[in-house]
Amino acid sequence: MSKSKIAITLDEEYIHQLDGLVSEHVFQNRSQAIQEAVKEKLSRMKRTRLAKECANLDPFFEKAMADEGLTEDLSQWPEY
Numbered sequence: 001m002s003k004s005k006i007a008i009t010l011d012e013e014y015i016h017q018l019d020g021l022v023s024e025h026v027f028q029n030r031s032q033a034i035q036e037a038v039k040e041k042l043s044r045m046k047r048t049r050l051a052k053e054c055a056n057l058d059p060f061f062e063k064a065m066a067d068e069g070l071t072e073d074l075s076q077w078p079e080y
Helices: 013-023 030-054 059-067
Strands: none
Touching: 013 030
16 A cells, blocks of 8 residues: 655644654554554544444344345255
8 A cells, every 4th residue: 555644633642652662663653653542543433333234123024134045945046
């Protein structure tokens, strides 16, 4: 994946914490730490959105859709 440089502004408190993680060799540098944080946050947001969408589903309707066609003769189904 290609990378681009950006400029960000952070509170001094976060910068000190980042620098501490870098000095403890948790991350190679600030950029890696910030990239990991952004990646994790975006992943969590995606999972949250999926969970919200799943909560909107009607379980009875979904089950009925899944069961539709299962009453047919299984001999008519193709073999895999």
